[in-house]
Amino acid sequence: MIETSRRQFLAATGSAFAALLASGCVARQASLTGLYAASPYGALKADPAGLLDLPEGFSYRVISRLGQAMSDGGKVPDRADGMGCFDLGGGQLALVRNHELRAQHDAGGALTGGFDRASDGTILPGGTTTLVLDARTLAVEREYRSLAGTIRNCAGGVTPWGSWLTCEEDVTNAGDGVERDHGWVFEVPAVADGPVDPVPLKALGRFNHEAACVDPASGIVYLTEDRDDSLLYRFLPSSPGQLAQGGKLQALVAGGVSDSRNLDGQGMAPGSWASVSWIDLDDVESPRDDLRQRGAAQGATLFARGEGIHMGNGELYFCCTSGGAAGLGQIFRLVPRQGRQDRLQLFFESSAPDQFNYGDNLTVAPNGHLIVCEDQYTDVVDNHLRGITPDGKVYPLARLRTQTELAGACWSPDGKVLFVNAYSPTMTLAINGPWSA
Numbered sequence: 001m002i003e004t005s006r007r008q009f010l011a012a013t014g015s016a017f018a019a020l021l022a023s024g025c026v027a028r029q030a031s032l033t034g035l036y037a038a039s040p041y042g043a044l045k046a047d048p049a050g051l052l053d054l055p056e057g058f059s060y061r062v063i064s065r066l067g068q069a070m071s072d073g074g075k076v077p078d079r080a081d082g083m084g085c086f087d088l089g090g091g092q093l094a095l096v097r098n099h100e101l102r103a104q105h106d107a108g109g110a111l112t113g114g115f116d117r118a119s120d121g122t123i124l125p126g127g128t129t130t131l132v133l134d135a136r137t138l139a140v141e142r143e144y145r146s147l148a149g150t151i152r153n154c155a156g157g158v159t160p161w162g163s164w165l166t167c168e169e170d171v172t173n174a175g176d177g178v179e180r181d182h183g184w185v186f187e188v189p190a191v192a193d194g195p196v197d198p199v200p201l202k203a204l205g206r207f208n209h210e211a212a213c214v215d216p217a218s219g220i221v222y223l224t225e226d227r228d229d230s231l232l233y234r235f236l237p238s239s240p241g242q243l244a245q246g247g248k249l250q251a252l253v254a255g256g257v258s259d260s261r262n263l264d265g266q267g268m269a270p271g272s273w274a275s276v277s278w279i280d281l282d283d284v285e286s287p288r289d290d291l292r293q294r295g296a297a298q299g300a301t302l303f304a305r306g307e308g309i310h311m312g313n314g315e316l317y318f319c320c321t322s323g324g325a326a327g328l329g330q331i332f333r334l335v336p337r338q339g340r341q342d343r344l345q346l347f348f349e350s351s352a353p354d355q356f357n358y359g360d361n362l363t364v365a366p367n368g369h370l371i372v373c374e375d376q377y378t379d380v381v382d383n384h385l386r387g388i389t390p391d392g393k394v395y396p397l398a399r400l401r402t403q404t405e406l407a408g409a410c411w412s413p414d415g416k417v418l419f420v421n422a423y424s425p426t427m428t429l430a431i432n433g434p435w436s437a
Contacts, residue, residue, distance in 0.1 A: 040367070083098065085158075103151070124150060127166070130142075146188050147166060161241045167209035259302045372385070404422055
């Protein structure tokens with residue numbers, strides 16, 4: 001049932017992105033003229049509760065929050081980040097939610113079965129929680145820990161076979177306050193009803209992981225890295241759908257573009273395309289955390305802090321948080337072409353803070369628009385959900401009124417509910433409204 005539901009989900013998102021593909025995805029021009037679109041939903045209305053401003057006709061409900069009692073006896077931990085939504089069948093949905101926790105943070109209760117321990121013997125608090133919802137009412141039926149013992153589970157990605165790939169944005173070495181090396185991807189089945197066996201998928205590389213997505217046509221996993229000098233990786237599994245069986249890790253080479261960050265005005269022009277090749281990487285468990293540097297020395301293209309990544313119908317999009325001439329963020333579009341050369345486009349580059357300011361997680365709306373979560377690095381933040389039309393124009397979709405980031409935006413399989421996290425203090429919100437077709 002899970003596998004079928006995930007195919008339906010990916011088919012739905014793929015149909016939405018097909019509109020992007022057909023449109024040609026014309027990116028913005030270098031000037032600010034014409035960069036903003038009228039929101040298809042109208043202006044944002046102030047939230048009387050002071051939490052989330054939304055357009056007229058939209059509403060939200062908080063379905064989970066920090067410190068709330070969970071069904072396993074623990075409490076909801078803090079720092080909710082990436083998240084995926086799954087159809088469990090039988091009228092139930094599952095949200096698998098990351099928690100970007102370090103050793104010193106509160107785990108929300110005693111943990112069992114974790115991947116690693118701190119030097120004091122306690123299981124590390126990072127990992128995931130799972131919420132099982134009534135698909136019709138969105139009432140939380142169960143909520144529990146589904147992975148423990150990891151560090152800084154940032155973003156991740158859903159798989160076509162019904163699991164969540166959760167990524168450690170941390171490369172702490174064994175002996176540095178912990179017992180084991182970190183910097184891995186772990187897999188959490190959506191149907192898991194408690195803590196999973198924490199198996200690090202070491203063939204996917206050891207680095208400062210951010211997010212992942214899977215191409216359902218090939219089973220290839222694409223991976224982002226949150227570093228100023230990051231690479232874009234792909235993992236070719238020996239057996240698609242069986243990531244623990246190993247495979248080959250590669251890095252992207254954009255033809256004629258050694259550095260895509262555009263920090264000095266050089267690199268890729270917004271809207272431009274480059275041909276893509278891939279180089280094989282060795283020693284991918286990288287005990288010295290130098291995988292990106294060795295890959296760059298082989299010719300791999302540099303990116304500025306790869307963050308959220310989303311797979312559509314034969315194409316994927318990923319954010320680079322601090323890239324671009326203005327240092328406000330970029331979005332790249334990668335088109336894997338079966339049997340032909342892949343192509344990369346700089347789809348969007350922000351040139352003003354109110355376009356978007358440090359885009360992070362991203363997803364796709366039922367109408368084919370990109371939805372980007374902001375994670376600003378200013379002293380006082382004003383984070384939004386930003387919509388981006390197929391022709392690269394930006395509009396505000398929501399505004400968070402608290403001093404934290406939005407993260408983990410994902411859709412219910414029927415496209416009627418947008419789930420999103422407020423990072424800290426943790427809140428998971430369900431947004432309903434007249435989403436345009």
